[in-house]
Amino acid sequence: MARERLYRLEAIVLKRSDIGEADRLLTLLTPARGKLRVIAKGARKPSSRKSGHVELFTRIALLLAQGKQLDIITQADTLDTRQTLRANLDRIGYAYYLAELVDQFAAEENENLALFELLDHALTWLGDAATNPILLARFFELHLLTHVGYRPQLFVCENCGKPVEPIENYFSITTGGVLDPNCVATQREHIEGRARDAQTLSLNALKALRYLQTRSWDTVRAVRLSAATHAEIETLLYRYIAHHLERNLKSVEFLRELRQPSVMAERESR
Amino acid sequence: MDTTPRAVTRLIEEFHRLPGIGPKTAQRLTFYLLRAPKEQAQALSEALAHLKERITTCAICANIAEENPCAICRDDGRDRSIVCIVEEPLDVLAIERTREYHGLYHVLHGAISPVEGIGPDDLKVDELLQRIKHNPGIMELVLATNPNVEGEATAMYLERLIKPLGIRMTRLARGLPMGGDLEYADEITLTRALEGRREV
Numbered sequence: 308m309a310r311e312r313l314y315r316l317e318a319i320v321l322k323r324s325d326i327g328e329a330d331r332l333l334t335l336l337t338p339a340r341g342k343l344r345v346i347a348k349g350a351r352k353p354s355s356r357k358s359g360h361v362e363l364f365t366r367i368a369l370l371l372a373q374g375k376q377l378d379i380i381t382q383a384d385t386l387d388t389r390q391t392l393r394a395n396l397d398r399i400g401y402a403y404y405l406a407e408l409v410d411q412f413a414a415e416e417n418e419n420l421a422l423f424e425l426l427d428h429a430l431t432w433l434g435d436a437a438t439n440p441i442l443l444a445r446f447f448e449l450h451l452l453t454h455v456g457y458r459p460q461l462f463v464c465e466n467c468g469k470p471v472e473p474i475e476n477y478f479s480i481t482t483g484g485v486l487d488p489n490c491v492a493t494q495r496e497h498i499e500g501r502a503r504d505a506q507t508l509s510l511n512a513l514k515a516l517r518y519l520q521t522r523s524w525d526t527v528r529a530v531r532l533s534a535a536t537h538a539e540i541e542t543l544l545y546r547y548i549a550h551h552l553e554r555n556l557k558s559v560e561f562l563r564e565l566r567q568p569s570v571m572a573e574r575e576s577r
Numbered sequence: 578m579d580t581t582p583r584a585v586t587r588l589i590e591e592f593h594r595l596p597g598i599g600p601k602t603a604q605r606l607t608f609y610l611l612r613a614p615k616e617q618a619q620a621l622s623e624a625l626a627h628l629k630e631r632i633t634t635c636a637i638c639a640n641i642a643e644e645n646p647c648a649i650c651r652d653d654g655r656d657r658s659i660v661c662i663v664e665e666p667l668d669v670l671a672i673e674r675t676r677e678y679h680g681l682y683h684v685l686h687g688a689i690s691p692v693e694g695i696g697p698d699d700l701k702v703d704e705l706l707q708r709i710k711h712n713p714g715i716m717e718l719v720l721a722t723n724p725n726v727e728g729e730a731t732a733m734y735l736e737r738l739i740k741p742l743g744i745r746m747t748r749l750a751r752g753l754p755m756g757g758d759l760e761y762a763d764e765i766t767l768t769r770a771l772e773g774r775r776e777v
Contacts, residue, residue: 322692324693327597353754353757354754354755354756354757356757356758356761358763359762359763359765359766360763362725362726362763362765363725363726363727364726385763385764388763388764388765390764390765390768393726393729393765395733396730396733396734396737399726399729399730399733400691400730403691403692404691406692407691407692410692557691557692557693557694558691558692560691560694560696561689561691561696562691564696564697
């Protein structure tokens with residue numbers, strides 16, 4: 308069925324770039340059509356009726372007109388401005404990271420309501436001063452991977468299929484899950500390269516990953532991870548994501564800079 | 578066999594490399610210049626040559642200029658205690674047009690945008706810090722980055738970096754644009770407009 312010439316849409320702005328004289332090219336995440344790129348005509352003029360509504364991370368209601376290649380926004384109205392989020396530099400840094408993750412993993416013209424809701428909720432939580440943004444980032448990564456079909460296997464061994472014992476195990480990025488020590492030790496050579504990149508996974512890290520992967524944010528938000536456990540799952544997820552995207556995420560660099568007070572001090576003393 | 582003279586195809590190719598110019602526009606511009614008086618083509622070529630030969634970056638404010646330091650930084654009539662921080666050289670022009678600002682400038686050449694991989698290191702932030710350090714006469718910094726997420730992030734980053742040095746920092750007011758319509762204003766703009774309302 309052909310779409311109407313004018314249609315309504317709810318969306319979150321993931322990315323924004325300048326195009327033409329005063330227009331903006333927006334990358335949106337929508338519930339019904341996945342990732343979508345549209346044009347906001349004249350949005351860079353101060354008197355534009357759209358400019359304030361098509362800011363990054365906002366949830367908006369749009370009226371769009373079908374264009375030849377990209378559709379054009381005719382009306383825009385803000386549903387959630389993420390005001391508290393935008394007043395805090397660190398949280399903006401994390402919002403950029405979540406938006407970049409979604410931009411990289413979401414498919415165009417592919418309905419994904421769960422992903423839309425995850426991002427919408429995560430941006431709302433991020434604006435809450437009580438939220439630990441680092442924990443939210445890990446929670447978001449695991450749930451995003453589930454919604455886009457790259458869920459890491461944490462419960463049974465990827466090789467033998469037996470339930471994972473509560474001991475130190477292994478994790479293989481290329482296999483996409485946990486391998487038990489027995490399989491890694493006895494079959495390292497035989498599992499056609501599967502176990503070659505296996506690295507140890509501590510019991511605490513495995514428990515933390517499982518918890519974050521299966522629980523809702525309301526349960527997870529109160530969790531306190533030790534620095535060592537967090538560092539382990541952060542590195543593991545970072546490498547897992549980079550492996551599937553076949554590239555590194557740009558916003559991670561900025562997050563690192565924000566997280567280290569030493570970087571700021573060093574800059575000052577230069 | 579291509580019968581178009583080499584000089585013509587070369588100009589078409591050069592035009593085609595410019596942003597927003599497609600093959601047809603490139604051809605039209607070339608054939609327009611071919612028919613135009615010689616002086617016009619010469620004026621264009623001179624202007625292009627001077628652009629790269631004569632324009633330099635001001636060592637103080639990082640604005641584009643014909644001389645170093647630039648005319649604004651050399652002007653004794655300007656208030657040296659106040660520095661306005663903008664994203665682009667075009668923003669300097671926009672503020673100068675108001676004739677309301679008499680201080681100096683600092684051009685960052687961009688704004689923090691993690692998604693495009695633009696971090697503080699890609700902007701003239703270190704130059705700004707050095708400038709503040711070597712000019713104790715600077716009393717106020719006006720943060721005039723764009724009122725969008727990138728500009729706000731840049732302003733907040735600079736605030737975090739410079740505020741401990743004890744310099745007064747101000748941010749351009751945000752509110753309703755002239756010729757705008759209240760009903761189309763977004764919530765953040767309206768909130769800021771209410772916060773900054775004035776006695777009449």
